[in-house]
Amino acid sequence: MEEKKTQCESEVEIPSVPVIQFYPQLYKQRYRFVEDLVYRYEPKKVADLGCGDASLLRQLKKLSCIELLVGVDIKDEHNLEMDGYYLRPYITQRLFPRELELTIILYQGSVVERDSRLLGFDMITCIELALRVAETYSYSVEFTGVGEPPAGAESVGFCTQIGIFRKNGAKAAESCASEQREQHVYKPVVTISFPSLQQEKYFKTTVVSEVCKQVKIMRMEYLRGLKEQEEGREPSNESDPRLLAPMLWEGQLYTEAEKARIEASAKPFSVKDKFYVPLQRLPAYVRLHHLGVSEERIRSVLADSGTLSSDGSAVAIDLHDPPEPDDYSDDYPDGDDYPDGDDYPDGDDYPDGDDYPDGDVDYPDGGDDYPDGGDDYPDGGDDYPDGDDYPDCDYHPGDEPGDEPGDEPGAILIS
Structure with a gap:
């Protein structure tokens, strides 16, 4: 029996199957495909049915056009709450808030059930979830995919096949809405609101921060010009590389039109030891111009900051930064590095009369x-x-x- 088994095993040849590897991995290609659609159509309300561990939602929350992001999954509440933990705003998103509001909601529920709270969404995704949509609901369909097959197997098609369904006209949406009113089947488990410039406190913080940054940059340029005059040099038209660094970081190198707008505004000036930037000039700068703040709005935001001139027409700061505070004549209060007359507080190097205590x-x-x-x-x-x-x-x-x-x-x- 053993001999037959050994003989049989020796006669069987297991064919080698080539392993097809995708780069990036297929799930990343699927998420990237959805991101590209969001970039193209800029939907404000997006839902992911069968959201799983919310990986796609974590990608989509970074996109600035989305204002409402919803995930629906049948998993238990505890797991949904854990998924919600990774959807919360980063600390940096409080320092640099979004321009538009963003709310993320995770619902517990089955995608085969209808819930009226998903009416009116601009985009609904079903990644790694089988879904059929009948022509009854007036959709046009485009089939595509990600994960191209290897050479010689093109007839197999994409590894991940994708169907893009688009509504045909407003009437279809109206008829669908009329069939489903106030049916709240899903249970909300997680609701997250992101900081945004639509909220007054974040808007004010951003305006103050941007004004301070631009005023300090202008002061550095102004002081450089004064130094060139003192040295008898011709004023330089090139920006100091130190001043370009924050603008390069934020993508704020100015276009010719933006430069012309800034040059046409009131110029900064100094009186004795004070440096002044007219409020009229500030809205000309890219970030503040984009925020749509007026001279009056800047004045009201800065009213309690103590940085306005006496007549409220300009931001006023010291022309030179004050020296760093030093409480002692040297590094420590004793005439040398420690308060005892030498390097340590005991009369020598340690308080015991020798090097150690x-x-x-x-x-x-x-x-x-x-x-x-x-x-x-x-x-x-x-x-x-x-x-x-x-x-x-x-x-x-x-x-x-x-x-x-x-x-x-x-x-x-x-x-």
């Missing part, structure tokens, strides 16, 4: 370098108090006799 050689143990009376550490027989070279039996096990077995090498537990 123990009154004998270098340490307080009365005869050697540590207080154990016989070696370098306080354990009375070796270098640490545990019977080996380390103090707790938990560090570097196995290095010296006396360690307890079973400790993880190099592991440190902090509690």
Whole structure:
């Protein structure tokens, strides 16, 4: 029997199957396909049916055109709440808020059930979820896909096939809406609101930050011009590279039209030790111009900041930054680096009359370098108090006799 089995196994040849690898991975290609559609059509309301772990939603929340992002999945509430954790705003999104509002909602529910809260959405995606839409609802269909087949297998088609359904006219949408009114089947589990410039506190913070940045850049340019005049040099028309850095970071190198708009506005000036930027000039700068703030709006935002001139027509700051505060005549209050007359507070390098605080050689143990009376550490027989070279039996096990077995090498537990 064994001989027949061995013979049979030797006669069977398992054909090698080539492994097809996709780069980027197919799921990333599918998400990128959806992103491209969002870039092309700029929908404001997007829903993902069968959202899974919300990976697609995490990608779509970065797109500035979307104002409402909804995910629907049948999974339990706890898992949906965990998915919602990764959809929250980043800290940087509070410092640099979106221009438009964004609300993200995760619903618990089945895609085979209707919920009227999904009416009126501009785009609905079903990634990795089979869905059929009948022609009854007046959709046009475009078939495409991602994951191109290898050479010689083109007839197989895309690895991931995609159908794009578009509504034909407004009447179809109206008829669909009339069939489904106030049917709230899904259970809302997570609702997240993102900071945006539509909210007054974030708008004011952004305006103040942008005004301060532009005023400081103008002051640096102004001081550079004064220095060139003092040195008898011709004024330079080239921007200081230090000033270009923030603009390069934000993509704010000016076009000729933007430069002309700025040059046509009132110029900054100085009086004694104060530097003034007329409010009339500030809306000419790209970011503030894009925000649509007027001179009056800037004045109202800066009213409580203490940076306005006495007549409220300009931002006023010191022409030169004040020197860094120094509480002492040198680095420390004692005439040298420490308050004792030398480098340490004891009259020499340590408070004991020699280099260390123990009154004998270098340490307080009365005869050697540590207080154990016989070696370098306080354990009375070796270098640490545990019977080996380390103090707790938990560090570097196995290095010296006396360690307890079973400790993880190099592991440190902090509690």
